[in-house]
Amino acid sequence: MKPAEVTVPTTTPPCTTPPEEDKTVQNDIRIAVIGNVDSGKSTLVGVLTKCVLDNGNGLVRQYVFNYPHEKENGRTSSIAQEIMGFDAKLEQVQPSRAKASKAELCTQVAAASAKCITFIDLCGHEKYLKTTIFGLVGMVPDYAMIVVGANMGISRMTKEHLGIALALGIPCLIVLTKIDISPPEVTQKTLATLNKLLHGAHRSPQNVKVEDDVAAMAKLVHGGSICPIFCVSNVTGEGIGKFKQFLGHTSSRAHANPLFKTPSDPAEFIIDGIYAVQGVGVVVAGTMLAGTISLNQEVLLGPDPNGEFVPVSIRSIHFNRLQVEKAVAGQAVCFGIKYHGGKKEPLKRSNVRKGMVLVAKTIVPRAVWEFDADVVILQHATMIQEKYQSVIHCGVIQQTAEVARMDKEYLKAKDKGKVTFRFVHRPEYVHAGTTILFREGSTRGIGKILSINYDYKREHPLGPQKKHPKKKQPAPPQPVESPAS
Numbered sequence: 001m002k003p004a005e006v007t008v009p010t011t012t013p014p015c016t017t018p019p020e021e022d023k024t025v026q027n028d029i030r031i032a033v034i035g036n037v038d039s040g041k042s043t044l045v046g047v048l049t050k051c052v053l054d055n056g057n058g059l060v061r062q063y064v065f066n067y068p069h070e071k072e073n074g075r076t077s078s079i080a081q082e083i084m085g086f087d088a089k090l091e092q093v094q095p096s097r098a099k100a101s102k103a104e105l106c107t108q109v110a111a112a113s114a115k116c117i118t119f120i121d122l123c124g125h126e127k128y129l130k131t132t133i134f135g136l137v138g139m140v141p142d143y144a145m146i147v148v149g150a151n152m153g154i155s156r157m158t159k160e161h162l163g164i165a166l167a168l169g170i171p172c173l174i175v176l177t178k179i180d181i182s183p184p185e186v187t188q189k190t191l192a193t194l195n196k197l198l199h200g201a202h203r204s205p206q207n208v209k210v211e212d213d214v215a216a217m218a219k220l221v222h223g224g225s226i227c228p229i230f231c232v233s234n235v236t237g238e239g240i241g242k243f244k245q246f247l248g249h250t251s252s253r254a255h256a257n258p259l260f261k262t263p264s265d266p267a268e269f270i271i272d273g274i275y276a277v278q279g280v281g282v283v284v285a286g287t288m289l290a291g292t293i294s295l296n297q298e299v300l301l302g303p304d305p306n307g308e309f310v311p312v313s314i315r316s317i318h319f320n321r322l323q324v325e326k327a328v329a330g331q332a333v334c335f336g337i338k339y340h341g342g343k344k345e346p347l348k349r350s351n352v353r354k355g356m357v358l359v360a361k362t363i364v365p366r367a368v369w370e371f372d373a374d375v376v377i378l379q380h381a382t383m384i385q386e387k388y389q390s391v392i393h394c395g396v397i398q399q400t401a402e403v404a405r406m407d408k409e410y411l412k413a414k415d416k417g418k419v420t421f422r423f424v425h426r427p428e429y430v431h432a433g434t435t436i437l438f439r440e441g442s443t444r445g446i447g448k449i450l451s452i453n454y455d456y457k458r459e460h461p462l463g464p465q466k467k468h469p470k471k472k473q474p475a476p477p478q479p480v481e482s483p484a485s
C-alpha cells in the first residue's frame with residue numbers, strides 16, 4: 001500500500017494548556033509497535049520495559065502477552081500495552097522484579113517516572129490486521145515503531161503496516177532485530193531494501209551509528225522529517241542501550257497533532273477498551289481528544305444502537321495506572337463510569353462498545369448514518385461503484401459502510417473522488433476533517449470526511465434496539481489484566 005498525500009504538520013501550534021497539565025501531556029508518549037509476524041515486536045517491548053534479555057526462543061514475549069492462548073502459540077492476537085519510564089535525568093526507571101503482576105509493575109514504574117512511554121504492541125499476522133489498524137487509527141499513537149527481522153527482509157505485511165502509518169501521518173522509526181543471527185550480508189540487504197522503500201515514500205532514512213546524537217535525532221523524528229533505523233539484538237542486547245537513549249529523548253506529539261484540541265474545548269473522549277472491574281463496575285479506556293473531564297462530572301455516553309446518548313457520571317480516573325482528579329486533551333486515560341441520575345439498572349459492559357464516545361453535555365452530540373468524503377483508492381483489483389461495501393476505520397469506529405453515491409461512475413486504483421458512505425449497522429458519531437481508512441480484501445483506500453449528512457435518517461436495520469436487553473447475556477471474556485492506563 002502506497003502512502004497517500006497526507007501532510008504531516010511540522011510546526012507546533014501555540015499551546016494553551018496550563019503548565020502542569022502540559023508537562024504531563026508532553027511527557028506521556030505512545031508508540032505503536034507494528035511489523036511482520038515473528039519480527040520480534042513483543043520481545044523488543046519486553047526487553048525494553050522489563051530490562052531483561054531474550055533467549056531467542058520466545059522467553060520475554062511471555063511477559064507482554066495478555067491471554068493464555070497467546071502464550072501457548074506465541075502469536076500476538078490482542079493489543080498489549082507496556083510502560084517504560086524515565087526519571088528527570090532521562091535514566092530508565094528500573095521495574096522492580098519483586099512485584100509480581102504486570103499491573104503492579106506498571107504502577108510502580110509510572111509512579112517513579114517523570115516521563116512515560118506506552119508501547120502499544122500490535123499483531124503482525126494478516127489474520128489480525130483489523131486489530132492492528134484499530135491500534136494505529138484509534139489509539140492515536142505519537143510514533144509508529146516498525147520492527148523488521150534483519151534476517152527476514154521486508155515482507156508484504158511490513159509494507160502494508162508502514163504504508164498505513166505514513167498515510168495517517170504518524171512519524172516512523174524502524175528497529176531491525178535479530179542481528180545476532182542474521183548474516184551481515186543479509187542484514188545489509190534488508191537495510192538497502194528499507195532505505196529504498198523509505199526514499200520511495202518521501203521519508204529520509206537514517207541508519208543510526210554509535211556516535212550519533214540521539215537527542216537531536218529525536219527532535220527531527222518529532223517533526224516527521226527523518227526516519228531513524230536502529231539495529232538491535234534482543235538476545236545479546238547489542239544496540240538496545242543506544243535505542244533506549246533515543247527513546248528517553250522522544251516527546252509527545254499531542255500539540256502537533258491536529259486531531260487534538262485544547263483542554264478548554266468541550267470534552268471529547270474516544271473509547272478503545274471496555275472492562276468490567278470487580279468492585280468498581282464499568283471502566284472505559286481511551287484517548288482525550290479535547291477538553292477536560294473531572295471526577296464526578298456528568299458527561300454523555302453514546303451513540304447506542306439507536307443513535308442516542310445517555311448521561312453518565314465519572315466515578316474514577318486513572319492516568320498511567322495512577323488515580324488522578326481530571327483528564328485533559330492529549331492524555332490516554334481510564335474512566336470508571338455509572339449511569340447518572342435515577343436509572344435503576346447498573347451500567348453493564350455490554351451497554352458500551354468500542355467506537356462510542358464520552359462528550360461534554362454542551363456539545364449536544366448527533367449520531368449519523370451518512371457522510372461525504374474525499375477519497376483516494378490505493379489499491380483495488382477491479383472497480384468501486386455505488387453499493388460497494390467496505391470496512392471503514394475512522395478513529396475508534398470500525399464498521400462496514402456502503403457507497404451510497406459518488407461523483408464518478410466508478411473508481412479504480414489510484415483514482416480520486418468524492419464518495420458518500422452510509423454505515424450499514426448503526427449510526428456513528430463522526431466529524432468533518434477526520435481521516436478514514438477503508439479496506440476490503442485487497443482493496444485499500446484513504447480519505448478525509450468533508451461533511452456530515454444529518455438529513456439522512458433511517459431505522460436501525462433490525463428495528464428499534466432495546467437499550468437494556470432483558471435476556472441474560474453470557475459473561476464476556478475478562479481481560480487478564482486491569483486496563484493499562
Ligand SMILES: Nc1nc2c(ncn2[C@@H]2O[C@H](COP(=O)(O)OP(=O)(O)OP(=O)(O)O)[C@@H](O)[C@H]2O)c(=O)[nH]1
Nearest residue numbers: 037038039040041042043056057058076124178234
Ligand atoms: N535470535 C533472536 N531472536 C529473537 C530476537 N527478537 C525476537 N526473537 C525471537 O523471535 C521470535 C518471535 O518474536 P515475537 O516477539 O513473538 O515476534 P512478534 O513480532 O511479536 O510476532 P507476532 O506477535 O506474532 O506478530 C521469538 O521466538 C523470539 O524469541 C532477536 O533479536 N534475536
Ligand SMILES: [Mg+2]
Nearest residue numbers: 041042075076
Ligand atoms: Mg507479538
